[in-house]
Amino acid sequence: MPDLKIITTTIRRGRGNMPQMPLVNMFSEAAITEPRQFALQSFPGLTVTTTLGTGPVAAMLQGGGILDGALAALSGGTLYTGGVARGAVSGAGAASIAGNEMGAVAAAGMIASFYDGAVFSAIDFPDGQPVIKVFEQGGRFLFIPADGQDWYWTAPYADMLDGSGEIIVDGLDFASAESEPDQLVDGLVIGDSPILGGRNTIEFWTKTGDLDLPYVPVEGRTFQKGVRATGCMALFDNTFGWVSPDNIVYIAGNVPQRISDAGVEELIAASVTCRVDSYFFEGHEFLKIGLDDVTVEFDAQTRQWNERRTGVGNFRGGPVVSGPLFGSTVDGSVYELSGYTDLVGYQERSFCAGFTLPGGAVPIRNVRLRTNPGQTEYLTGDYTNPTVELIQSFDGGQTLEAALPEYLGEQGEYRREVEWRALGIADAPGFFGKFRVTAPVPWRVSGAGFNEAGGGRSR
Secondary structure (H helix, E strand, O other): OOEOEEOOOOEOOOOOOOOOEOOEOEEEEEOOOOOOOEEEEEOOOEEEEEEOOOOOEEEEEEOOOOHHHOOEEEEOOEEEEOOEEEEEOOOOOOOEEEEEOOEEEEEOOOOOEEEOOOOEEEOEOHHHOOEEEEEEEOOEEEEEEOOOOEEEEOOOHHHHEOOOOOEEOOOOOEEEOOOOOOOEEEEEEEOOEEEEEEOOOEEEEEEOOOOOOOEEEEEEEEEOOOOOOOOOEEEEOOEEEEEOOOOOEEEEOOOEEEOOOHHHHHHHHOOOOOEEEEEEEOOEEEEEEEOOOOEEEEEOOOOOEEEEOOOOOOEEOOOEOOOOEEEEOOOOEEEEEOOOOOOOOOOOEEEEEEEEOOOOEEEOOEEEEEEOOOOHHHOOHHHOOOEEEEEEEOOOOOOOOOOEEEEOOOOOOOOOOEEEEOOOEEEOOEEEEEEEEOOOOOOEEEEEEEOOOOOOOOO
């Protein structure tokens, strides 16, 4: 009973005509009950939970101590909280929202704006500089203006407000990222430490407790790896991850740790858009890289990559307590993970498997999946007996044959063998198959074999 090698990560290296083997809308995890101690699990579909104007949804934030826990979102250039439009936020750059008990600040490359739960107002920034990023630490809002190496902060909490309740940003409350002369493009906070991302370097600063000079750089703590653009850094796995100008994905340790491979980097390099977020789902934390036409995700638990695809364009995430929630890149929809129908009633879940064959030939009498037939979720409309498709390739994945469907079984058929028979003869370069489910049902795969013997009791 030889095993087919299941590819548990997405492989997308195109250079040299390498085979494309994406893992789509599935993720791997350990499974002690399975013979190979692993399983591929399917993601639920995306369901619209609310709609905020015409969109796209550029940023989201939600926290228990921010605006009484209401969802804050920047959609179509308008800040929404609790589903209500509060005011326009100018700019067409990568958007960010930060908050604390005073309210929320949003920025998108021009004038930053503040909403305190009652009043929406533009922030009078020193010298009228456009703001490309806002984040928060210890009750202070931190700002990165465009095209420079300076960054600014407010006084903490209520001390940041004037008599009219508007935020004051003092022109003297700034510092320069001067370890290396570098243009700042992004930033975030871990604990007491602001992390400042430049085009060529990343600098680490720390809180001092001094009201006049609240932050100082950490000596000797600079990464010689920069950030591709605003929106390309995110908190992840108790540290942070980012995309560099050369399209490599790193996470921070004592030194930058490269987590992308050449195929993922090839996808990033080919995309004009690049937006980095992170989110949790069922104990997995994913670093999410949103590109023009696809999203690739890195799983902190398994250190593997997957691809996310929908029927209506891409989607972005955000630090949302009640989530994960995602924002549409094409309209004002906010999505949640729920059910197994995608936004257009179709969601592909697929993986690839096979074996290499340097010479000779092997007859493929059958291929079987270890999967989950006969589930109760199959009692849905036309999908009482859903299908899984095998799509073969006889040239190493360069071209694909017509899909061969096989039933997953009706409710209660838990012992059904999901099997394809008489698949011909495999020769060099080997056997390659893509397995795909598009029915709105949950799908788990934990093994695949070929030329297995039949029989057994109760069949």
